[in-house]
Amino acid sequence: MKRFSMILAAALMTFAAQPASGQAGLLGSLKNKAASAIKGEAGKATPAASAGQASQATPAAAGKTYYVSVSTGSARADGLSPTAPLKDLQKAIDKAEENDVILVAEGNYLGNMDRGYVESGRFGNAANEPGKYFSIYGGYSTDFSERDVIKHVTKIQPTDQKFTAPLMNLNARRPYGYTGPVGNLVIDGFVFDLGENNRYCVKNVDLEITGTPNDGVLTGRFLEPDASPQCPVEGYSSGDEYALHMDVEGNVRVSNCIFVNCRDYGISALMGKGHMEICNNIFVACRYAACQVRGNTRDADIEKVSLDFHHNTVLFTWTRTKGFEDMGQGFRFMNGIRTIDVHNNIFGCNSNCAVERVYYESNKEMEKLKVSNLYDNYYFANRRDLEIAAMGASSISVPAARIEEAEQIGPKYEGNVEMPAGNDDFINAIDKPYLEGFLTLKIMQSQSYNANSAANQVNRLFGLNQQGTEIVRPSMYGNKYPWEKAKDLFGKVAGYGAQMPQ
Secondary structure, eight states, X not given: OEXXXXXXXXXXXXXXXXXXXXXXXXXXOOOOOOOOOOOSTTTOOOSSOOTTSOGGGSOOTTSOEEEEOTTTOBTTSOOOSTTSOBSOHHHHHHHOOTTEEEEEESEEOOOGGGOSOEEESOTTOTTTOOBOOEEEEEEEOTTSSOBOTTTSOEEEOOSSOOOOSOSEEEEEOOOTTOOSOOOEEEEESXXXXXXXXXXXXXOOTTOGGGOOOOTTSSSSOBOOTTXXXXXXXXXXXXXXXXXXXXEEEEEEEEESOEEESOSSOSEEEEEEEEEEEEESOEEESOBSEEEEEEEOSOGGGGGGEEEEEESOEEEOOBOSSTTOOSOOEEEEOOSSOSEEEEESOEEEOOSSEEEEEOOOOSSHXXXXXXXXXXXXXEEESOSOSEXXXXXXXXXXXXXXGGGGGOTTSBSOOTTOEEOOTTOHHHHHHSOHHHHHHHHTOOEEEEEEEOTTSHHHHHHHHTTOOOOEEEEEXXXXXXXXXXXXXXXXXXXXXXXXXXXXXX
């Protein structure tokens, strides 16, 4: 068997090889650094508009307010008062009209008859089911007297449900040719967790095939839906489901949410004319990519599409397969959007790259007009901080300190740095066994060839190539992250990453 450390290990050498005092600053218990939350849109979590919030995504006051509580509500209530809440979030979504607001109390919401997901409009069918514009706020106490998204956890966390759909799908499109006012869509204060529904090897540090880096992690490695491992298995996976999928336009905001253990993107969205803001969210242990938003409009309207990805914490994004061949990006700059701003985020331990900018518009003139701003972000222990496309090579890896040299980025590129020492509150908030497993990640490979196998005998008969077998065994891959600990990542670094919701 041939053993080797994956290229990721080389990318982490600077981190792992620092002096003991430096390692303690990241993994140990040096003096705490105050992590006071900045005031403004990054940490706001209330439905009402307030100073510094994104006013374009504030729900209109003219709509009705629906109340939902899975523990105290009723399926037959009208949901229009805190004392008569609906029980089913899906029913509230179905009843809501343009500009309505849905307030959701703590609990786990799994859709009608606990099918495992909720939706406004059918996934992949926004043209025929355009959905509607409304706002959903989680994090309320059951009597709706208090809102605290960390204390009163509102989640979508399926267990053994069998479904092929995003945990939440939101369509919000106007009919083609519509020229009236745009709508507002808000999703705020939810936990999206597929960790109880994913399929994992049962952890066993003594059995390499399970991908268990240490006894402290919750599970062995993640298993792709079509995998047939020779080890005990726990959980269920019916396919690659998104956590939050949107096909939208207008003014859109996703804030104060947690995306954890998502097996096919944290957020995957199509954006038409308008502005999308993704702010103050936690992304942990997502697969494929934490956030991917594509433009979805004709070329003439691309100038009217913009995206702002800021004050998010993005950790442990995993590749598509256990072989670490592709995907695994924290954030992806995609086509069809004129202006993208990525700033004041924390990107850490992403298995491919923190940020990817490899796509070019097919129209060269449109490409020249793109604004791909990447500034004032913290990075640590990513395989690559930035990946860009290159002539004559598959891609180029760009460390944070050299992002200003990447011509694809700009006009704003300043302030991208490795996370400064002293941010121990943040590092200590990361699940330690998970972090240690990632920092020591290795891949084991073995190849074998049997000339007398039945397949090779037939291949020789017909003049076909001989076949061997290859086994790839990572020491860790997409293992379940404790979703409760993801909440601890809010508000640990003043001005960077997800701030404390207010």
